[in-house]
Each structure stands twice: as structure tokens, then as C-alpha cells.
Amino acid sequence: MKILVTGGAGFIGSNFIHFILNKYKDYEVINLDALTYAGDKDSLKEWGGDSRYRFVHGNICDKNLVDNLVSECGAIVHFAAESHVDRSISNAVNFIQTNIVGTFTLLESARNHGNKRFHHISTDEVFGQLNDSDKPFNEISNYDPRSPYSASKASSDHLVMAYYHTYGLPVTISNCSNNYGPYQFPEKLISLAITNILENKKIPVYGDGLQIRDWLYVEDHCRAIDIILHDGKIGEVYCVGGNSEKKNIDVIKTILSLMGKDESFIENVEDRAGHDRRYAISYEKIKNELGWEPEIKFEDGLQKTIEWYKENEIWWKLKNNLCL
16 A cells, blocks of 8 residues: 555654554555644654655645645545644634645545545544543534634544545544654643753643643554554544543653652643643544554653653754754
């Protein structure tokens, strides 16, 4: 199989390409990425000399480029997205363009080139927020996005399913919980906390830090996408969770403990506008139908992630424009 991976120089996309090329020796991957601030083609430099891997610098809104690449491939795995909530609050334009128009461009191309297999990566944030007593989100949860980011992802989800129902495009969607692991740009909670500690900086914590998120190690997520791509039922949605609900402040305290630091590194800052209080997601469907469940325990995944950032200081300092 030849797979077009969009956003493959980003965090989850690059991990997925590593996973696929290591697992399937007869698979080829074309990586289409615009190389925004969060993308780095060096995250995949080990595959630079491998004939099974090709990097293409370009935008998913570029119809002619997308058409040329889709025509070569048998499947599309669509990661490319603007994803940082804070940035969507300050400037939503790129989120609308990439997450909605870009997804539309890919869907049109997939439809016009023989109804190519299309898997779309989404988020639990499209479902809104939960109260402490609510059951976790699942595949039939109502959509209730509360930020420009989550609204743009909700729109793209609806477009994907519309192409299935209207045109018979062979699609699947996965809605995942918060990912963490190697190659994550140092702006998300865990990667920012680790890199700030390594630079002896304070860790900003929004509000009281009691917001709850479910955490999924990125390698577990890649396994789930692989299973859905090959064995998932066409037209279905699969929720992918980590079975690791944690308060943000407890995540920070665990990282501090693992890195031998005290709580003086914590700095409470003004809460984010419209900050969702709790996300949680049930993975019962993918477990029961496809046999997937998370394998990496949260503390083990955190330790792996901490070690990666320690060993790859040049990578993340370059990403932050902090190299001397």
C-alpha cells in the first residue's frame, strides 16, 4: 500500500509514519506537510534515504498538488490541522482554512480519484466538556464545540461523514483524547512542562489547575489508527482514549516528581477563555470490535517522554528558537 499522510511532519503524524514504515516493510508513505511552526521534517530524517518514504512540502488547500499526490496513493490518513486552542482564540483564520477548507480539498480529491480510502484524525474536544459526574464521551455523544479550534474540527468531521453518506467515500474517523510523547511541539501541557523544567523555568498552570483530561501515549494512538485503517468498518467512528483521566495540576506534579523537582516550579496564571473543565473518552467500541486498548501506563509513558526530551534537546530548542 502507498499511503498519503497529511501533516506527517507534526507530532502525531511523524510518530505514525515511524510506526508504519517500521511495521510494514512493503508500504510506502508520501508525507505532505506545510511545515508550519509545529512541523519539522527532521522528525523523520532517518527515513530520508529510504525509497519507501517521500516528503512533499505543500499545503492541503493546494488543489493541484493534492490531486497529483492522491492519484498516486491507495489511502489517505489525514492528520494535518491547526490544533492549539490558545492560538485559535487569538486568531482563528488559519484554523478555518486548514481544518475545514483543507479537509474539503482532500475529500474532493479522494472522491474524484476513484473513492480512495480516507481516515480522518479528530479530537474529543468536538464533544464539548463534561461535568465530574458525567459518563465519558463515546461515538454517539452530541457535538458541542466550545473553541474556534474544536468548532473547526467538528466541521471537518461532519464533512467527512457527509462524503460517506452522499458519495460513498470509504471513510473512518477516530476521535482521540490528549496525546503526549516524542516530537510534540513544546506548547502543550506535558511537552511545555518538561522543557521548561529542563531550562529551569516556571510551568504556567491555567487557573486552579483542576481541569481534567484523559491522556493517551502517542504510540498507542498510532496502533489504533493502524487497526482502524486496515480493519475498521467503513462509515464508522471510533473513540480512542488512554484510560488515564488526570487533573492538570496532578500531571504537573507527577512530572516534577519524576524529574526530581519541587512544586516551586508551578506558576498559576489567568485561566484560558472558555476553558473546558473535563474531557474523558470511552474506547469500548474499538476494544470490542477491533481488539484495541491502550498498553502504555501513564507514568511509564511520561518517563519515556521525559527521557526523549532530555536526549533531543537540540530538536526542541530549535523548535523554540532558543539555540545559541
